[in-house]
Structures are given as C-alpha cells and as structure tokens.
Amino acid sequence: MMLISDVLRAVISIGVIGLILGVAIGIASKYLEVKAHPLVQMVYDELPHFNCGACGTPGCMANAEEIVFKNQKLESCKPGNADMRKRIKKLMDDYYKDEENKK
Numbered sequence: 001m002m003l004i005s006d007v008l009r010a011v012i013s014i015g016v017i018g019l020i021l022g023v024a025i026g027i028a029s030k031y032l033e034v035k036a037h038p039l040v041q042m043v044y045d046e047l048p049h050f051n052c053g054a055c056g057t058p059g060c061m062a063n064a065e066e067i068v069f070k071n072q073k074l075e076s077c078k079p080g081n082a083d084m085r086k087r088i089k090k091l092m093d094d095y096y097k098d099e100e101n102k103k
C-alpha cells in the first residue's frame, strides 16, 4: 500500500528532474543556437508562414533557404502574392548590392 509520503516523494522527484532538465535545455539552447543566414531570415520574414509545403519544401524556413541558396523561384510559394515576391526580390537585390559595396 502506497503512503502519501511515497506519492509526495515521487511528485517532488519528478518535479526536481523536470526543473533540472528544463534549466539544462534552456542553457543548451542558448549556447547551441544555430542562427539563420541574415538573408534567409529576411526572406523568411516575408513569406506567409503557413508552412503548408505547397512549395515542395517542409516549410517556409526551408523554402527561404532554397530561395537564397538554390535559386528557388519566388513563385514556388503558392499562397504568396505579387507584393510579397516584389518585396523579397527588392530585399535580395539590396542585400547583394550591399555585399558588393563592402568588397
């Protein structure tokens, strides 16, 4: 027969383990964070964030990477409109112009 103290001990143990793991994951995420390429992040910010996969990638971040690194067409984002494509094209042009000017 379980005593209340056994139940309390189990709850406290699980709570302490959860707290330790939570702190460890928080610290790990801070130090192991992988930052996106700045242009990928900018393109991603302009995409609709539906993560629908209609572009043939697993989601909007993956499509942003395809657009920046693999010349994926902007029309690949089916829910996106002409304004979105225009903004992405402009920010990519501006980014590469800035990069050229830095050389």
Ligand code: SF4
Residues within 6 Å of the ligand: 047, 048, 049, 050, 051, 052, 053, 054, 055, 056, 057, 058, 059, 060, 061, 063, 064, 076, 077, 078, 079, 080
């Ligand atoms: S089609 Fe557009 S909204 Fe859907 S996942 Fe691809 S980039 Fe995101």
